[in-house]
Every structure is written in C-alpha cells, then in structure tokens.
Amino acid sequence: MLDFAIRVARDAGRILSDRFGTRIDISHKGAINLVTDVDLASERLIRDLIADHYPRHEVLAEEGGLGEMRSEYRWIIDPLDGTTNYAHGYPVFCVSIALEYRGETLLGVVYDPCRDELFTAERGAGAALNHKPIRVSETSDLMQSLLSTGFPYDIKTARLTNLDHWSNFAMNAQALRRDGAAALDMCYVACGRFDGFWELNLSAWDMAAGALIVREAGGRVSDFSGNEFSHYKPEVIASNGLIHAPMIEVLAMSESRKQQGL
Ligand code: IPD
Ligand code: CA
Ligand code: CA
Numbered sequence: 001m002l003d004f005a006i007r008v009a010r011d012a013g014r015i016l017s018d019r020f021g022t023r024i025d026i027s028h029k030g031a032i033n034l035v036t037d038v039d040l041a042s043e044r045l046i047r048d049l050i051a052d053h054y055p056r057h058e059v060l061a062e063e064g065g066l067g068e069m070r071s072e073y074r075w076i077i078d079p080l081d082g083t084t085n086y087a088h089g090y091p092v093f094c095v096s097i098a099l100e101y102r103g104e105t106l107l108g109v110v111y112d113p114c115r116d117e118l119f120t121a122e123r124g125a126g127a128a129l130n131h132k133p134i135r136v137s138e139t140s141d142l143m144q145s146l147l148s149t150g151f152p153y154d155i156k157t158a159r160l161t162n163l164d165h166w167s168n169f170a171m172n173a174q175a176l177r178r179d180g181a182a183a184l185d186m187c188y189v190a191c192g193r194f195d196g197f198w199e200l201n202l203s204a205w206d207m208a209a210g211a212l213i214v215r216e217a218g219g220r221v222s223d224f225s226g227n228e229f230s231h232y233k234p235e236v237i238a239s240n241g242l243i244h245a246p247m248i249e250v251l252a253m254s255e256s257r258k259q260q261g262l
Contacts, residue, residue, distance in 0.1 A: 002120065004054075005107060011049070024038055034083050035063060057073040058071040073101050077097055078206055098231075108212040121216035142246040142250070147176050152202075160256055164255060182202055182206040186214050186238050190219060196247050207236055
C-alpha cells in the first residue's frame with residue numbers, strides 16, 4: 001500500500017507541476033481561503049485511483065470531505081497543501097496522503113514536485129526522504145532553533161490567532177519561518193531542516209501524513225500542552241523531541257490562551 005500511495009502522490013504531483021505557472025481558475029472558500037481547479041483535479045485523480053485499487057476503502061479529502069464508503073481503512077488526503085502559495089506562483093506546495101487503519105496511521109507520503117522530494121513513513125519502519133532514512137535534528141536549545149508555523153484562515157475573526165505565539169517564539173528561538181504548507185513544514189522537522197513546528201486549527205489532511213513522518217524520524221508530536229496528538233484535534237507541536245518541553249512553555253505564555261482557560 002505504501003508503493004501505491006507513492007505512485008498516487010507522484011501522479012498527483014505531476015498535475016501540480018504541469019499546471020504550475022499556467023492560467024488557473026481560482027475561487028474562494030472563505031475571505032482568504034482559496035481553492036483552484038488544480039486542487040480539484042488533483043483530488044479527482046487521487047479519489048479515482050483509490051476507488052480503482054481499493055474500492056471498499058474510506059476516503060477523507062479536503063475538497064470533497066468524507067466519501068460514501070465506510071471501512072476500517074481510511075485514506076486522508078490533501079490534494080494540494082499550500083494552495084495560497086500555488087495561486088501566487090510561490091513554489092512551496094505538496095500532495096499529502098496518509099492511510100489510517102482502525103484510527104491508527106499506517107503510512108504517510110508527502111510529495112513536493114518542485115524539488116522532487118518524496119517524504120515517506122510506515123508505522124514502525126522509520127521515515128525516508130527519496131528512499132533514504134531521515135532523522136530529526138539534534139538541536140537542544142530553543143534559542144538555537146529554527147521553527148516554523150502557519151496562520152489559520154479565520155485569523156481576521158478568531159480569538160485565538162497564533163499572533164501572540166508568533167511573537168513569543170520570535171523572542172525565544174533563533175528564527176521563525178512561515179512557508180505556507182503545513183505538511184511540508186512537518187516533513188522539514190522530520191529531516192532536521194526545522195527543529196520544531198507548531199500550528200492551531202489545522203485539519204486531519206494537513207497533519208496525518210506529516211505527523212507519522214516526524215514520529216518515525218525520531219521526533220515527538222503532541223498538542224500544545226504535551227498531551228497525546230490526534231490529527232482530528234486542532235493543535236499540533238512537532239519537534240525533534242529535545243526542544244518539545246521549552247516549546248510547550250512558550251505556548252503557555254499566550255495571554256489569549258489563558259483568557260480562554262486553556
Ligand atoms: C494550509 C497550509 C498552511 C496552513 C493552513 C492550511 P491549504 O493548507 O497548510 O500552511 O497555515 O492552515 O490550511 O489550504 O493550502 O491546503
Ligand atoms: Ca492543507
Ligand atoms: Ca489543500
């Protein structure tokens with residue numbers, strides 16, 4: 001099934017790279033939340049391939065939601081993670097595919113067609129970049145860490161916006177990045193390019209594959225309080241493990257979280 005997922009991610013990635021920089025149809029799901037005809041074409045292809053090979057499996061994908069089939073196997077798909085980047089011609093985006101069995105993630109594949117980088121993991125079998133094993137970084141000092149995050153699409157109206165976390169981390173880390181594709185952010189933690197990542201209000205399709213890849217690369221994934229991670233819950237910290245506790249401390253500084261009793 002990992003080989004199948006890799007094939008599907010590469011095929012979908014080809015759609016993204018073929019259409020990149022050409023005329024695309026853009027519509028709005030919200031004030032700043034875009035969807036393009038390329039998101040839809042990529043998702044169509046992935047759903048069709050799964051339906052051909054595993055017709056009884058369940059599919060949860062960003063644009064079409066949960067399909068009609070019910071099964072203990074669930075494919076969780078982001079057909080284009082980084083849509084805003086894509087629509088602006090900023091070459092940071094990917095396809096993310098995970099497979100869950102009875103609620104446990106069995107495998108994750110994230111493919112970046114711009115760099116031809118394929119991140120993969122199988123539960124209990126480690127993580128890889130282009131089929132070579134990867135490991136998280138060894139940075140143990142938050143002040144020496146490169147961190148990444150993102151901002152939710154409801155930033156203009158939500159009470160919890162991530163802006164206070166951003167400024168708290170800016171004062172407590174070496175540097176921060178906001179690259180605009182959460183699945184790739186997590187893979188960059190897995191291969192040691194980033195030391196840590198945090199975000200709120202993500203969805204299962206943004207995190208399912210990336211979280212397994214981080215864990216299988218020796219990293220740690222939790223919610224903002226250090227509790228067990230679920231890709232169905234909105235908070236995620238993914239780190240090399242060594243800076244996890246200090247990241248939790250910085251997240252606890254947030255005044256807006258305290259006001260919400262979190
Ligand atoms: C978005 C990206 C972004 C994150 C957003 C996500 P999309 O996914 O992963 O980095 O900050 O919260 O929704 O919409 O490009 O698939
Ligand atoms: Ca996404
Ligand atoms: Ca998407």
